[in-house]
Amino acid sequence: QKEVEQNSGPLSVPEGAIASLNCTYSDRVSQSFFWYRQYSGKSPELIMSIYSNGDKEDGRFTAQLNKASQYVSLLIRDSQPSDSATYLCAVTANTGTASKLTFGTGTRLQVTL
Amino acid sequence: EAQVTQNPRYLITVTGKKLTVTCSQNMNHEYMSWYRQDPGLGLRQIYYSMNVEVTDKGDVPEGYKVSRKEKRNFPLILESPSPNQTSLYFCASSVLAGVQTQYFGPGTRLLVL
Numbered sequence: 001q002k003e004v005e006q007n008s009g010p011l012s013v014p015e016g017a018i019a020s021l022n023c024t025y026s027d028r029v030s031q032s033f034f035w036y037r038q039y040s041g042k043s044p045e046l047i048m049s050i051y052s053n054g055d056k057e058d059g060r061f062t063a064q065l066n067k068a069s070q071y072v073s074l075l076i077r078d079s080q081p082s083d084s085a086t087y088l089c090a091v092t093a094n095t096g097t098a099s100k101l102t103f104g105t106g107t108r109l110q111v112t113l
Numbered sequence: 114e115a116q117v118t119q120n121p122r123y124l125i126t127v128t129g130k131k132l133t134v135t136c137s138q139n140m141n142h143e144y145m146s147w148y149r150q151d152p153g154l155g156l157r158q159i160y161y162s163m164n165v166e167v168t169d170k171g172d173v174p175e176g177y178k179v180s181r182k183e184k185r186n187f188p189l190i191l192e193s194p195s196p197n198q199t200s201l202y203f204c205a206s207s208v209l210a211g212v213q214t215q216y217f218g219p220g221t222r223l224l225v226l
Contacts, residue, residue: 008153043203043217044156088156100171101146101215105155 003027004091004104012110019076021107023089026070033065033072036088038106044088048074079111115140117218119204125224126194134189134221136204144207145187146171146215147179149200156203162187194225 005024013019021035032051036044050056050063050072062075072091076083089104117138126132138145146161148171158171162181176198178190187206191198204218 041220043220045217046214049214100158102158103148103156105153 003102004089006087006089006104006107008105009108010110011107012112013079014112015079015081017079019079019083019109019111021074021076021087021089021109023072023074023104024070025072025089025091025102027091027093027102028067028070030067030070030091030093032092033063034090034092034101035061035063035074036090036103038086038088040085076109079109081111081113084109084111115216117204117206117216119202119218119221121221122219123222125226127226128195129193132191132194132223134191134202134204134223136187136189136218137185138187138204138206138216139185140206140208140216141184142206142208142216143184144215145181146205147177147187147189148203148205149173149198150203150220151200159189159202194223196225199223199225 003026035048037047038044048061048063050065053065056063060077064073086106086108088106090101092101120135143164147159148156150156157173159177160171160179162168165181165184168179181187202221205215207215
């Protein structure tokens with residue numbers, strides 16, 4: 001079982017709709033959760049972080065965390081063509097002296113006109 | 114401007130010819146890391162460093178070496194590259210491993226013939 005699992009997509013949503021991206025993780029001691037966005041041919045950039053159960057909103061983005069279900073999601077409201085990218089879920093757990101960031105394989109989002 | 118730089122950005126080489134990919138950050142970050150990204154496998158950590166002279170293996174360290182002689186630099190060395198090391202490589206840095214934002218370099222696309 002992969003440590004961090006995402007549906008590879010592509011997830012296609014029309015402009016203005018809500019895009020819902022999901023991620024599950026296997027390590028129950030995971031502590032911190034992140035969503036990175038990666039445009040084709042570019043490096044990942046952090047867009048959201050969440051550390052406790054519940055919702056966290058930042059502009060059009062909402063991250064949701066449910067530690068009991070080992071599930072984290074990202075909602076993008078009013079999706080725009082510029083949101084078309086691959087979204088990487090990342091999870092950390094403290095391992096001795098270092099925190100390790102483990103990435104999922106990413107979900108490709110396509111926002112259509 | 115705060116940034117992580119990598120050189121070269123693109124490299125074509127032949128099997129067995131030693132190469133070094135440089136990584137430098139100007140943010141005085143303690144933590145630096147190398148990842149490789151392959152289709153369907155996502156971002157996988159190769160090596161990381163918590164500070165000068167402190168390095169450790171990530172998930173896929175075989176065939177790679179690193180050094181951290183200065184805080185700002187973290188070169189990735191392929192002593193004898195093989196075709197299975199053809200990949201997109203990213204260097205990243207952060208203030209505090211895992212919990213804080215990891216800033217990624219622009220990537221190095223390597224082709225080993």
